[in-house]
Amino acid sequence: MEEDSHVQMMINEDNKMPCGQEIGNDDRTNEQELEGVLVGDEGEKPKAGMVFYSEEEVRNFYNNYAQRLGFGVTKISVKNGNDGKSRYFSLACAQHGKSVSTAKDSYHPRPSTKTNCKAKINVTAKDDGRFIIARVYLDHNHALNPGKVRLRCNKALDSHVKRKLELNDLVGIKRSKNFHSFVEACGFENLLLTGQLRLRFGDAEALCNYFYRMQNRNSNFFFMIDMDGEGCLRNVFWADSRCRAMYESFGDVITFDTTYLTKKYDMPLASFVGVNHHGQSVLLGCGLLSNQDTDTYTWLFKSWLACMLGCAPKAIVTDECKAIQEAVLKVFPDSRHRLCLWHIMQKLPVKLGGLAQYKMIKKIFENIVYESVQPDEFEKSWAEMSIEYNLENNEWLKSLYADRHCWVPLYVKWTFWAGMSTTQRGEGMNAFFDEYVHSKTTLKQFVEHYDNALKSKVEKERKADLASFSSTIPTITVLSIEKQFQNAYTNEIFKLFQDEMRGLIYCNVSVIKREGPMSTFEVTESVVQKDGIYSEEMNYEVVYNETECKVQCLCHLFEFQGILCRHAISVMMKEKMNEVPSHYILERWRKDIKRGYTFMENAYDDYSNNEQRHRSNKLNPLFHELQELGAESDYKCEVLIKLLKEAKETLLAIDSSCETRQINQVIGASN
Incomplete structure (x- = not known):
């Protein structure tokens, strides 16, 4: 076989075997002498000439190497002999080969994991059962991601x-x-639960046992207990170490989820939820409440704020509830407070359904809320609706109008909300435990399966991280601006940006005026319905500051969601900008940021009998602190690297000496 001629044996000087010569079947003595060099060790790089004694050994060796470096593995170029056994095969990087798109819709291309990477090892199988690495290609043409690669499981x-x-x-x-x-x-474990959360016999004991268990796993587990004057349990709050660490990355916008306080669930559970870099919901704390008044919410918010070391969120979303609104004002006076529009729209049938002209009122109400672009337009239309349908004295509508700056899209779009939609119940507004809590779940059952819920969320994020790192959403244009966001953002957020790129074909830009570095444009967007029928035209004013390289659109999509809108991109193209300024690429959505919480051990795995995991749990916070200190300057980085190398040598020497003593003890006992 052609590949056999390229086998290069790694030998020592004494053997005097020339490079390129294979070990013969009758040369067992030399092979035994070389076995320590030839057989691949777990921490070693692949080298031509390495010998293995089964295909599984080769695969395990290369898989371990791939996981350390951070790339996936696939088997290619298999050649079998007449007996059906493998004579030759290659183990290659999973991004080997070229991608051929099979998507029918070129505007919605499928993610591609192929970069034509050449990294691989060629393996030949000998008649005597040996498997020898014939050729090695180590260089990859893409970034590697140690610790984030999941090898395929064919179980x-x-x-x-x-x-x-x-x-x-x-x-x-x-x-x-x-x-x-x-x-x-x-x-x-089986993650699906049945039941409803209720305080019953054994609930308090289960909760206390859970707190004790979590604090044993990580001392950063936080909880607060509120007792009444008679010493009875009233309210509880808790947040584990991962929740607290995630708040550093995603604590700018939170949702206070009260879904489980409704009559549908009849449960005392409330949760603080954020949104990660994939747009997925992440838990930032839980509370069990005995009441739904201002004092109770105030206690809970203060407990949560203490847990987060006094760092209040920049923005918070809650249900429309006066008690919650008053508590937010007390505890988070500087946070931008928004009422969830989805919850408000769900109340329309309850609050207005009894009116004779309800269907018409509902249609006008929705049009005013969703289509108003300017404040005076909204207020004029609201007044006209109230007069025409005799709604001036409707208490609910009067309270909504008074709070209009907290829920109407045109009033809240100036604030960043991390993609938490104002028009529907998006991912960030979903009840966090929907898959695990149902109509009859007891608190004891919920606590027992709480870790499974969190473990599932961690796994989803890891899969999304891997997908964003190892696969690429193809661009739909040749614009360098789109390529810029493709390289920076996670796949899910890049898809949102591509929606704006698709919208460019419906936009027409014209200059209104230019005054020095300031230019004002009008972008006319043709609105086309899903059936392809033209609906209307919308005009958006876009202001461009050439000196500061800043563009601001009337739709405020960037301020609201952190995604550049099609109108702003249209203006950039007209001004011949080939690159988006860095301040329009938010770190929050980037896929290449190493966030601190990802270095933590999974607190939701039970490792009570695993002493190694306990020791690892003690070391991880210190490693994280050292990493942050070392990253502060080049000098600190070099000092830390030197110290870590010295520590590594010391630890390896300890392991080596211990092993030597153990071997000597065995030899002495046998003598």
Whole structure:
């Protein structure tokens, strides 16, 4: 075989074997002498000439190497002999090869993981059962991500799980909704719960046991207990170490979720939820409440603020509730407070459904809320609706109008809300535990499965991190601006930016005036319905400051969501800008930022009997602090590197001496 001629054996000087010569089948003595060099060690790089004694050994060796560096592995170029056994194969980087798009819609291309990477090892199989690395290509043409790579698992489903999935299909339950059926195959606990959260016998004990267990795992676990005058439990708040660490990255905007305080659930659970760099919801704390008055919410908010070391969020979203509004004003006076529009729109049938002309009022109400562009336009239309339908004395509408700056889109769009939509119940506004809490879950059941819920969220984020790092959403234009965001943002956020790129074909730009560095443009956007029928034209004023390289659009999408709008991009193109200024690429949405909480151990795994994990848990906070200190300057970085290398040598010497003593003890006992 051609590849066999390229086998280069790594030998020592005494053997005098020339490079390129294979070890013969009858040369077992030399092979035994060389075995320590030839057989791949776990921490070693692949080298031509390494010898293994099964295909599994080769794969395990290369998989371990790939995980350390941060790339996936795939098997290619398999050649079998007449006996059906492998004679030659290659293990390559998972981004090997070129991607050929099969998407019918070129405006919605599918993610690609292929970069034509050449990194691989070629392996030949000998008749005597040896597997030898013939060629090695180590260089990758893409970034590597140590610690974030997940190797594919080909574990077959057992008959029980297969049958369960088949039954789910028969009754119409989608597999994507039956995560527990899949995790059984991979060894996770059943994550799906039944029931409703209620305070019953054993609930308090379960909660205390959970707090004790979590504090044992990590001393940064935080909880507060509120007792009444008679010493009875009234309110509880808690946040684990990961929640607290995530707040450093995603604490700019939070949602206070009160879904489980409604009559539908009849539960005392409230949660603080943020949005991560993929637009996924992340938990930032939980509370169990005995009441829904201002004092209770004030206690909870103060407890949460103490947990987060007094750092209030820049913006907070809550339901329309006077008690919550008063508590927010007391505890977070400097935070921008927004009422969830989705919750308000859900109340329309309850508050106005009894009116004779409800359908018409609802249509006008929605049009005023969603289509108003300027404040005077909104206020004029609201007044006309109130007079025409005799709604001036409706108390609910009067309170909404008084709070209009807290919920109407045109009033709140100046503030950054991390993509928490004003028009629907987006990801960030979902009840965080919806998959785990149902109509009859007791508090004891909830606490027992709380870790599973958090573990699932951690896993989703890791998968999204891996997808953003190892796959690329193809661009839909040749514009360098789109390429700039493709390289910077996570896949899910880049998709949102591509929606604006698609909208460019409906935009027409014209100059209104130019005064020195300031230019004002009018962007006319043709609004086309889903059926392709032209609807109307919308005009947006865009102001461009050439000196500061800043552009501001009347729609304020960038201020609201952190995504440049199609109108602003249209102006940039007209001004022949080939690159977006750095202040329009937010770190919050970037995929290449190493955030502190990702270095933490998973606090939701039970490792009570794992002493190594306990020791690792003690070391991780110190490592994180050292990393932050070392990153402050080049000098500190060099000092830290030197100290860590010295520490590594010391630890390796300790391991080596201990091993030597153990071997000597064994030899002495045998003598």
